[in-house]
Amino acid sequence: MAGRSPAVIAAEDLARRGQVGAAVRACHDALALGDRGAHVHALLASLMLDGDFYDEAIAEATAAIESDPDCSPAYLALGLAYDRRGGMSDQSVLVWHELAEVVPDLVTAHVQLGEAFSAAAFDEEAVGSWKRALELDPRESRATYNLAIASLKREGMALALPLFRQAGELDPSQDELFFALLGLADAPVIAVDPARVKPTREARLGAAGLALKADDIFTAAELVRSALDTQPDDAEALALAAYAYLKQEAANEAMACALRAVSLQPDLATALYCLGVVYARRTGLNRHAARVFIALAKKAPAHALVHVLLAESLLALQRYEQAGRAYRTAVRLDPACVRARFGLAATYLTEGRHAEASWEIRRAAYYDTKRQGLFWKLYEEYVAAGEEA
Amino acid sequence: MAAEAAAQLYQAFVDQDPAEAIQVVERVRASGVAQDALFDLLYAPAMGLLGGAWASGAIDEMAFTQAAVVAEQVGSFVMPSAARRDTGVTVVLGTVHRDHHSIGRTIVAATLKEAGYRVNDLGVDVRPSDFAERVQETGARIVIAFAETMRTARSVSSIRDVLRAEGIDDAVVLVSGGPFIADTGLAREVGANGVIGGAEAALRIMARVARDLASAGGEA
Numbered sequence: 001m002a003g004r005s006p007a008v009i010a011a012e013d014l015a016r017r018g019q020v021g022a023a024v025r026a027c028h029d030a031l032a033l034g035d036r037g038a039h040v041h042a043l044l045a046s047l048m049l050d051g052d053f054y055d056e057a058i059a060e061a062t063a064a065i066e067s068d069p070d071c072s073p074a075y076l077a078l079g080l081a082y083d084r085r086g087g088m089s090d091q092s093v094l095v096w097h098e099l100a101e102v103v104p105d106l107v108t109a110h111v112q113l114g115e116a117f118s119a120a121a122f123d124e125e126a127v128g129s130w131k132r133a134l135e136l137d138p139r140e141s142r143a144t145y146n147l148a149i150a151s152l153k154r155e156g157m158a159l160a161l162p163l164f165r166q167a168g169e170l171d172p173s174q175d176e177l178f179f180a181l182l183g184l185a186d187a188p189v190i191a192v193d194p195a196r197v198k199p200t201r202e203a204r205l206g207a208a209g210l211a212l213k214a215d216d217i218f219t220a221a222e223l224v225r226s227a228l229d230t231q232p233d234d235a236e237a238l239a240l241a242a243y244a245y246l247k248q249e250a251a252n253e254a255m256a257c258a259l260r261a262v263s264l265q266p267d268l269a270t271a272l273y274c275l276g277v278v279y280a281r282r283t284g285l286n287r288h289a290a291r292v293f294i295a296l297a298k299k300a301p302a303h304a305l306v307h308v309l310l311a312e313s314l315l316a317l318q319r320y321e322q323a324g325r326a327y328r329t330a331v332r333l334d335p336a337c338v339r340a341r342f343g344l345a346a347t348y349l350t351e352g353r354h355a356e357a358s359w360e361i362r363r364a365a366y367y368d369t370k371r372q373g374l375f376w377k378l379y380e381e382y383v384a385a386g387e388e389a
Numbered sequence: 390m391a392a393e394a395a396a397q398l399y400q401a402f403v404d405q406d407p408a409e410a411i412q413v414v415e416r417v418r419a420s421g422v423a424q425d426a427l428f429d430l431l432y433a434p435a436m437g438l439l440g441g442a443w444a445s446g447a448i449d450e451m452a453f454t455q456a457a458v459v460a461e462q463v464g465s466f467v468m469p470s471a472a473r474r475d476t477g478v479t480v481v482l483g484t485v486h487r488d489h490h491s492i493g494r495t496i497v498a499a500t501l502k503e504a505g506y507r508v509n510d511l512g513v514d515v516r517p518s519d520f521a522e523r524v525q526e527t528g529a530r531i532v533i534a535f536a537e538t539m540r541t542a543r544s545v546s547s548i549r550d551v552l553r554a555e556g557i558d559d560a561v562v563l564v565s566g567g568p569f570i571a572d573t574g575l576a577r578e579v580g581a582n583g584v585i586g587g588a589e590a591a592l593r594i595m596a597r598v599a600r601d602l603a604s605a606g607g608e609a
Contacts, residue, residue, distance in 0.1 A: 157496065238444055252436070252464075257443070282468065
């Protein structure tokens with residue numbers, strides 16, 4: 001690929017900034033000026049997809065692939081366009097298969113291929129694709145959500161629910177919730193030097209939170225210990241300790257700290273979160289988990305994932321309709337919440353509402369690929385490879 | 390009494406004495422506390438005491454970890470029962486002849502099983518005579534027929550016909566599937582007693598039907 005034209009570079013910049021209309025115009029300018037590379041059509045396809053113009057997206061992505069059969073971002077746009085348009089699962093299977101061939105280690109291609117197989121009622125092949133995705137990346141939460149849905153269809157909720165929870169714990173959004181409840185949602189991930197932390201409660205707890213966000217459990221534990229040595233009845237410090245224990249899979253220590261914290265401050269969101277998560281992991285404590293998550297939902301109603309956690313505990317209690325309402329609240333708060341979309345799909349399946357379930361899974365796919373910035377990752381790799389050549 | 394027992398349980402945790410911890414649990418159980426209440430009345434307060442002792446430095450990190458191990462060993466003695474009680478109510482269900490849709494049936498069957506119903510799941514493509522045969526074998530008085538196409542949904546009437554022909558007049562036939570949701574009159578046309586809209590609806594309807602059958606003196 002000879003260097004990209006200034007019009008394409010301008011289009012890329014506009015697209016990254018979310019100025020879809022202007023970016024489309026810049027792409028057309030590039031085409032008019034003779035820059036007819038596959039990447040221009042791929043970029044246009046992605047922009048059309050952003051605007052929900054599926055047929056146009058399909059046409060542009062097809063043009064890109066005709067121009068260069070190795071244009072991976074075009075396959076991504078084409079597959080997503082087929083999936084979101086609906087009723088094109090046969091074509092979708094072929095496209096995701098091609099993308100998995102063009103970029104064999106692209107985990108999402110296998111996840112998408114599985115979803116396309118599932119939509120076309122090739123259930124065994126779908127499970128095979130998701131397992132392949134997990135072989136490539138065992139922490140792939142969307143593949144696990146899909147396996148949970150497959151388990152629900154084949155074995156019912158009791159066996160599917162552990163998979164939903166397993167996927168949820170792989171999902172980075174669960175940790176993000178804790179830090180959001182802590183007020184550190186936007187805090188940077190930085191190394192904390194305990195020797196430089198002021199010897200005040202606020203400074204110690206703030207630094208402990210930052211250390212936990214940086215996965216530095218030992219520093220966090222040291223700072224929490226200092227705070228508790230000064231004030232043993234500090235519920236916030238105990239909640240941080242509970243989270244640190246949770247991260248070390250020490251469930252009983254986490255439960256002990258969280259229960260103590262809740263006894264001191266019954267509405268402390270971080271403590272309720274830790275206690276609910278510990279309870280949700282224990283067979284027989286689903287009712288307790290639901291109770292705790294109801295309290296958390298009252299305390300922190302603006303966080304989508306709080307409603308997801310509540311919904312999952314309701315699923316375990318066979319309260320599918322109530323769970324559906326909690327999932328819908330989560331989706332309303334955060335339309336990009338993949339975990340809520342899959343959970344909502346599960347509740348639709350319990351009501352025999354298959355089309356709505358499929359729609360939620362397709363939306364989850366859309367938001368998940370968007371969250372990953374997958375189009376741009378493939379686009380940049382493709383453009384860079386072209387320029388090297 | 391409960392606070393005292395929780396303190397004893399906490400002490401057994403700290404002393405790393407699982408036998409004593411279990412004895413505390415058994416003493417409280419023997420005093421009439423139900424299994425489902427043991428966790429809240431005894432275990433959770435003891436764990437809260439443990440957290441407090443660690444926070445205050447009354448026990449060190451090592452003792453906390455060892456106490457948590459004992460707490461783990463005792464956990465199964467205080468957990469509320471996960472399994473639902475057997476309702477004693479038997480239900481025969483299956484997807485009707487020439488229909489191979491299985492998802493809705495699987496989810497409803499698993500939900501009912503989990504809720505303590507005795508579920509006889511006949512699978513897909515089940516002939517009316519097979520429904521009747523299994524009803525006779527099990528003594529069930531509740532049948533749930535699943536159908537996802539209009540044609541197969543209409544064939545549910547033949548299940549009722551076969552049941553009658555076999556002398557089973559008192560069976561409750563429930564139906565489930567898209568056609569019955571789309572056309573609310575269809576269930577009545579095919580001789581069904583009710584429509585199951587989903588898994589949770591199945592629990593509600595089954596509870597009501599089981600209650601009605603029990604009050605009518607019939608065996609559910």
